[in-house]
Amino acid sequence: xxxxxxxxxxxxxxxxxxxxxxxxxxxxxxxxxxxxxxxxxxxxxxxxxxxxxxxxxxxxxxxxxxxxxxxxxxxxxxxxxxxxxxxxxxxxxxxxxxxxxxxxxxxxxxxxxxxxxxxxxxxxxxxxxxxxxxxxxxxxxxxxxxxxxxxxxxxxxxxxxxxxxxxxxxxxxxxxxxxxxxxxxxxxxxxxxxxxxxxxxxxxxxxxxxxxxxxxxxxxxxx
Amino acid sequence: xxxxxxxxxxxxxxxxxxxxxxxxxxxxxxxxxxxxxxxxxxxxxxxxxxxxxxxxxxxxxxxxxxxxxxxxxxxxxxxxxxxxxxxxxxxxxxxxxxxxxxxxxxxxxxxxxxxxxxxxxxxxxxxxxxxxxxxxxxxxxxxxxxxxxxxxxxxxxxxxxxxxxxxxxxxxxxxxxxxxxxxxxxxxxx
Numbered sequence: 001x002x003x004x005x006x007x008x009x010x011x012x013x014x015x016x017x018x019x020x021x022x023x024x025x026x027x028x029x030x031x032x033x034x035x036x037x038x039x040x041x042x043x044x045x046x047x048x049x050x051x052x053x054x055x056x057x058x059x060x061x062x063x064x065x066x067x068x069x070x071x072x073x074x075x076x077x078x079x080x081x082x083x084x085x086x087x088x089x090x091x092x093x094x095x096x097x098x099x100x101x102x103x104x105x106x107x108x109x110x111x112x113x114x115x116x117x118x119x120x121x122x123x124x125x126x127x128x129x130x131x132x133x134x135x136x137x138x139x140x141x142x143x144x145x146x147x148x149x150x151x152x153x154x155x156x157x158x159x160x161x162x163x164x165x166x167x168x169x170x171x172x173x174x175x176x177x178x179x180x181x182x183x184x185x186x187x188x189x190x191x192x193x194x195x196x197x198x199x200x201x202x203x204x205x206x207x208x209x210x211x212x213x214x215x216x217x218x219x220x221x222x223x
Numbered sequence: 224x225x226x227x228x229x230x231x232x233x234x235x236x237x238x239x240x241x242x243x244x245x246x247x248x249x250x251x252x253x254x255x256x257x258x259x260x261x262x263x264x265x266x267x268x269x270x271x272x273x274x275x276x277x278x279x280x281x282x283x284x285x286x287x288x289x290x291x292x293x294x295x296x297x298x299x300x301x302x303x304x305x306x307x308x309x310x311x312x313x314x315x316x317x318x319x320x321x322x323x324x325x326x327x328x329x330x331x332x333x334x335x336x337x338x339x340x341x342x343x344x345x346x347x348x349x350x351x352x353x354x355x356x357x358x359x360x361x362x363x364x365x366x367x368x369x370x371x372x373x374x375x376x377x378x379x380x381x382x383x384x385x386x387x388x389x390x391x392x393x394x395x396x397x398x399x400x401x402x403x404x405x406x407x408x409x410x411x412x413x
Contacts, residue, residue: 029299044283058291061287061291065295119232120232129274143280144280158275165276187233187237190271191264194270194271197271
């Protein structure tokens, strides 16, 4: 890979991001590989959160990285490079999604949901899922399935904030929404995921019991 | 300050993010000490944030990084390179080509059992591994992700590749992580 060429002259790990960006701008294009390496997975995750399709997400991730390379002179350093990159990815993914009529219908339905209050369920059933269980593929798969059940607007916020660890402000900027909206959607996303995962490892995470958990009731007390 | 359950639910996210005033924080903590339901909500939501925030949840398709780099390679304009850079590029190309000749990865093997067989070029060819007739992957002995454990055959990684097996992304992860950084295409000429 071309990036290795430069790393022998001066280890790229020792270069800070600002320096890397400047040197890429100055024509050392090979250093772009080093610049994006820490964010490659995040770019894919952001695209997948919106598109929910591996092939489309990978294609959009590639497009986004290429676009970042072509427009790196427009990056002014007002935000973190990672935020700028994710912002490009979100825009690319949304453009791809808009091509689908079905997804337009979905987004309308989700907007109607946004103002409703959300009441947690399954207080008694909650059992903690230890993080060690993430070694197991089926656990990660279950978590991914639960995430896929969230409405688009909640999933976007949750992925950027809780999986990519962007700040509230960075998430808002990436999605073009207010920080208040980020907080509202994040709260609902977290509570919905908690409800979806409430039976935990000791519960029934298979068959109808799992899918029956996907219909949320709003505004009703569970006891 | 005394708060009710609905106020706790409304603030649980901000509470976990450390974005509530000290007075409200104390009130929430006081409330959940005496309310099992709200304790379940707060602890469960914290668990959700911890689980999804784990690096292991950011999975990408196998070979994603390599394909991304290839796409970049194809679109990368000519760049400045120093003489030292060119020397290093040549050395890297020799290493990459050499390793591929030794390994003969399954991407060039028409009998590949899995598309993933094209990856994993960092696995040492003489590494002792096991593979099952029922599976598509080869593993280190003892790997918990082996399918068909009763029909295992010992072999080297080189032999496994020749038979079309792909490396297990779990037990051979450390080798694959190395391979991800070494895409098979030689550096672009400019």
